Amino acid sequence: MTPLETLRVAVHALFRNKLRSFLTTLGVIIGVSAVIAMVAIGEGAKARVEEAFASMGANLLIITSGTTTAGGAHGGFGTLPTLTWEDLKAIRTELPSVQYAAPVLRSSAQVLTEDQNWATSVTGTTPEYFAIRNWPVAQGALFGQSDADGGTKVVVLGQTVVEKLYGVHFNPVGQLVRIQNVPFQVVGVLAKKGQSPMGQDYDDGVFIPHTTFQAKIQGGLQKYVNGVLFVSAISSEATARAEAQITDLLRDHHHIQTSTDDDFSIRNLTEMANAQQEGTETMTTLLASIAAVSLLVGGIGIMNIMLVSVTERTHEIGLRMAVGAKPRDILAQFLVEALTLSLTGGLFGIALGLVGARRLALQFGWPTLVRPEIIAIAVGFSALVGVGFGLYPALKASRLDPINALRFE
Amino acid sequence: MKERGPLIDLRQVTKIYHMGEVDVVALREVNLSIEEGGFIAIMGASGSGKSTLMNLLGCLDRPTTGQYFLAGRDVARLSRNDLAGVRNQVLGFVFQNFNLLSRTSAVDNVGLPLQYAGVPPRERRQRAEEALRQVGLGDRLRHHPNQLSGGQQQRVAVARALVTKPKLILADEPTGNLDSQTSIEIMALFQELWRSGITIIVVTHEQDIAEYASRVVTLRDGRVVSDTRHAPRVAHLDQRDASMIVEAAS
Numbered sequence A: 001m002t003p004l005e006t007l008r009v010a011v012h013a014l015f016r017n018k019l020r021s022f023l024t025t026l027g028v029i030i031g032v033s034a035v036i037a038m039v040a041i042g043e044g045a046k047a048r049v050e051e052a053f054a055s056m057g058a059n060l061l062i063i064t065s066g067t068t069t070a071g072g073a074h075g076g077f078g079t080l081p082t083l084t085w086e087d088l089k090a091i092r093t094e095l096p097s098v099q100y101a102a103p104v105l106r107s108s109a110q111v112l113t114e115d116q117n118w119a120t121s122v123t124g125t126t127p128e129y130f131a132i133r134n135w136p137v138a139q140g141a142l143f144g145q146s147d148a149d150g151g152t153k154v155v156v157l158g159q160t161v162v163e164k165l166y167g168v169h170f171n172p173v174g175q176l177v178r179i180q181n182v183p184f185q186v187v188g189v190l191a192k193k194g195q196s197p198m199g200q201d202y203d204d205g206v207f208i209p210h211t212t213f214q215a216k217i218q219g220g221l222q223k224y225v226n227g228v229l230f231v232s233a234i235s236s237e238a239t240a241r242a243e244a245q246i247t248d249l250l251r252d253h254h255h256i257q258t259s260t261d262d263d264f265s266i267r268n269l270t271e272m273a274n275a276q277q278e279g280t281e282t283m284t285t286l287l288a289s290i291a292a293v294s295l296l297v298g299g300i301g302i303m304n305i306m307l308v309s310v311t312e313r314t315h316e317i318g319l320r321m322a323v324g325a326k327p328r329d330i331l332a333q334f335l336v337e338a339l340t341l342s343l344t345g346g347l348f349g350i351a352l353g354l355v356g357a358r359r360l361a362l363q364f365g366w367p368t369l370v371r372p373e374i375i376a377i378a379v380g381f382s383a384l385v386g387v388g389f390g391l392y393p394a395l396k397a398s399r400l401d402p403i404n405a406l407r408f409e
Numbered sequence B: 001m002k003e004r005g006p007l008i009d010l011r012q013v014t015k016i017y018h019m020g021e022v023d024v025v026a027l028r029e030v031n032l033s034i035e036e037g038g039f040i041a042i043m044g045a046s047g048s049g050k051s052t053l054m055n056l057l058g059c060l061d062r063p064t065t066g067q068y069f070l071a072g073r074d075v076a077r078l079s080r081n082d083l084a085g086v087r088n089q090v091l092g093f094v095f096q097n098f099n100l101l102s103r104t105s106a107v108d109n110v111g112l113p114l115q116y117a118g119v120p121p122r123e124r125r126q127r128a129e130e131a132l133r134q135v136g137l138g139d140r141l142r143h144h145p146n147q148l149s150g151g152q153q154q155r156v157a158v159a160r161a162l163v164t165k166p167k168l169i170l171a172d173e174p175t176g177n178l179d180s181q182t183s184i185e186i187m188a189l190f191q192e193l194w195r196s197g198i199t200i201i202v203v204t205h206e207q208d209i210a211e212y213a214s215r216v217v218t219l220r221d222g223r224v225v226s227d228t229r230h231a232p233r234v235a236h237l238d239q240r241d242a243s244m245i246v247e248a249a250s
Helices: A003-015 A018-056 A085-094 A128-133 A145-150 A159-166 A210-216 A239-253 A269-312 A314-322 A327-364 A372-398 A402-407 B050-057 B080-090 B106-116 B121-134 B150-162 B180-195 B239-249
Strands: A060-065 A098-112 A117-125 A137-140 A154-157 A176-179 A182-190 A205-209 A228-233 A264-268 B008-019 B022-034 B039-043 B065-070 B091-094 B168-172 B199-204 B215-220 B223-229
Touching: A003 A018, A003 A327, A018 A269, A018 A327, A018 A372, A060 A239, A060 A269, A085 A098, A085 A228, A085 A239, A098 A128, A098 A210, A098 A239, A117 A128, A117 A159, A117 A210, A128 A228, A145 A205, A145 A210, A154 A159, A154 A176, A159 A182, A159 A205, A176 A205, A205 A210, A228 A239, A239 A264, A239 A269, A264 A269, A269 A314, A269 A327, A269 A372, A314 A327, A314 A402, A314 B080, A314 B106, A327 A372, A327 B080, B008 B050, B022 B050, B022 B223, B039 B050, B039 B180, B050 B168, B050 B199, B080 B091, B080 B106, B091 B150, B106 B121, B106 B150, B121 B150, B150 B168, B150 B180, B168 B180, B180 B199
Parallel strands: A117 A205, A154 A182, B039 B199, B039 B215, B091 B168, B168 B199
Antiparallel strands: A060 A228, A060 A264, A098 A117, A098 A176, A098 A228, A137 A182, A154 A205, A176 A182, B008 B022, B008 B065, B215 B223
């Protein structure tokens, strides 16, 4: 018989027991849709973490200065400024694994317009900061290196600040705002960036040149950086190398003995991201395994019903053999029946899984992501279930003795 | 009669069933030769070995020892797959309990052997319809077995045996489930087929059924105890059935 013919006979046989075939298929439908939905949730969580870390900045390293020790109480990193502007310059120019480096001086301040005011964070930095953060400008322009060097009184606003001071749909470029009584000209508005992985609003902040920050907010130029350094490595693989090179460079510049601790600390955001990623991957695997168990149960359901079917149709098998069916014809027929059940279940399961993932996303606000390869895997897996669990009943049928089968009542 | 070798040639065929510790000898060194174009009745009480002989002749089983030549070919040692091919091409079966697939139309039931012969669906349908017309069921093509009488179901089964144009039709108690009038109709059908050149072997325990054959082989305890030839009694049909068959044959 041709494969198409075998399929036709199989479908015909399955339609003779509609309810039973449907219930058997249901097992696979539930299994496959569970796998799809669970993996979609896992992948969605992973994508959200990835996105969050990407929004912090690509391949980001954050360098904070050392600790103060006063009366035996350690003050924590950043309490004692140890990083110098020379350090920053050296990191930026001497290390091949470093792409950008920018100072981040931060303070909170009241930003005033003629008739509104808003308390927000003020960051003093260089244009490289925006490159590290991968943060484009929406209106106007960023301040340039000459502003950063020259200490001009220009400011770039975050979206939230614009909304609070001017309302939505207002272009504030060219306006004047006052920060700590110093007038600044608005040169640009940043694109909306959203929340950091820690739930902080990136857009609630204003950015001014670091020199201006030192002069007007920190009260004078200093040798030390009163803040942190943001460094981006040339690639995510280079972050560990960059970290090591920066450590060597800073220890050398700060004349630290081999036995002494660093007077700075470096946080590798890529590593943190990877750790988080592993967490979500574990979750995805866990969810998918639980769902896979239900698919397995569906497969056992197929095997069960195929065994029943073989016993029930022993007489039919005997007759088919008597009129010329070869053992392999019988094998093919029952295998194709099992495959039809499992693949039909697989296809409906995919549909249900997609709908289910979408509903979960809408209902609970969980991010879900369905990748096409997951669908391919689901189809493959349900086919495997069909063959795996259909093989034994089919073999059993094909090995029946036609005489006994014909005599079977 | 064509002067070739016999259609069936059993030589020293013995069949032993192993039932646990005990060996049951169902056939003992049976020699039987059946020429092409015969109408043979195999008779015997239950336990005489006639079912075993039927299974061997039908290539459903293989002898323990001995040789079986079917149309000149030794089939005693063929594999299960090859036997299936022989059953499909050389033989047609008719069973006591019809053995039709339920919830399947007469045409599809009759077309079943052609499925396994690899005949494409369109031709299969044509040949099945033709076979059904030949047995007088040209107006019952789409009927399912449960919509047909016992005699009609057996006719469908005969059509299924016919459809592959076999040399030999094996009927195992074909009238066992039919009333006497319907039995005569079925035997008339077999005689009709016999006259058209198909070899017919009917296994029965009823003397009056065996009388329609031209040769009666009787078994007892696994041995052939008599083998007689006689002029067969002609099955008389009522007028309606006769016209149907004549009509179909024309």
